[in-house]
Amino acid sequence: MSAANHNTASVPLGFLLPGVHARVDALDDRIDPTQREQLVAYGLAPNRPLVVLQQHPMTIVMIDEVELALEDSVARHVWVTRR
Helix, strand or coil, X not given: CCHHHHHHCEEEHHHCCCCCEEXXXXXXXXXXXXXXXXXXXXXXXCCCEEEEEECCCCEEEEECCEEEEECHHHHCXXXXXXX
């Protein structure tokens, strides 16, 4: 895979290193529908930019001015593209 393709590939949010900027592509159907609604309400929605702040012990992202902490079981089902 070329570097250009690598940068545009959708990956699980839980795979990104702290400091990486990304755009949300999709919330997988494996996330409970009620939890998906809550995440969208907090700004974790398709086409929204975010910055990964940390990955351990939880994934923490910044969306606009909101810090959002996600369990690994959720972060691995949020698909993003690096920016």
